[in-house]
Amino acid sequence: MTTSVPTNQPELSSQSTQSQVGPFATETIIQSEHASKYLTVLCRHFARKVDAKWNETSGTVYFPVGVTTMTVNDEANLLTIQCVSDNKQQLEHQKRIISEHIDTYSRRETIEVCWSND
Structure with a gap:
């Protein structure tokens, strides 16, 4: 089983991240x-x-409840996922969407997603 690693990095609450959608943010890092x-x-x-826009190393998804950005570090086999929303309820909805879809698509391994604000 793979467990994602929550991070408590201050840049999640930085002005640049907040200006994308809102002041509520969370992050998880999945090693796979x-x-x-x-x-x-x-x-x-x-x-x-x-x-949604993406390439081999990054992607951005524009949900009605907020913006999710994903970044891959191929050398370390890491997928960093950040969610930003206008309010806590939207952020929780966004986290639920991402977590459920990771569970659906991770057939080769079990991934337990841990968010930075849980």
């Missing part, structure tokens, strides 16, 4: 040899319903 696959699969899936 399939990190880049997860980024592509998640962004491609979400793009069917909402605006």
Whole structure:
């Protein structure tokens, strides 16, 4: 089983992150040899319903409840996911969407997602 690592990094509450959508933010880091696959699969899936842009190393998904950004570090096999919203309820909804989809697409391994504000 793979467990994501929550981070308590101050840049999550920085002015640049807040200006994207809102003041509520959280982050998780998933270590997996399939990190880049997860980024592509998640962004491609979400793009069917909402605006999403991605490449091999990063992606941004524009949900009605906030913005999710994903970044891959291939050398360390890490997928960093940041969610930013206008309020706590929207942030919780966004976290639930991401966590459920990671669970759905991580067939080769079990990933327990741990968010920085849990």
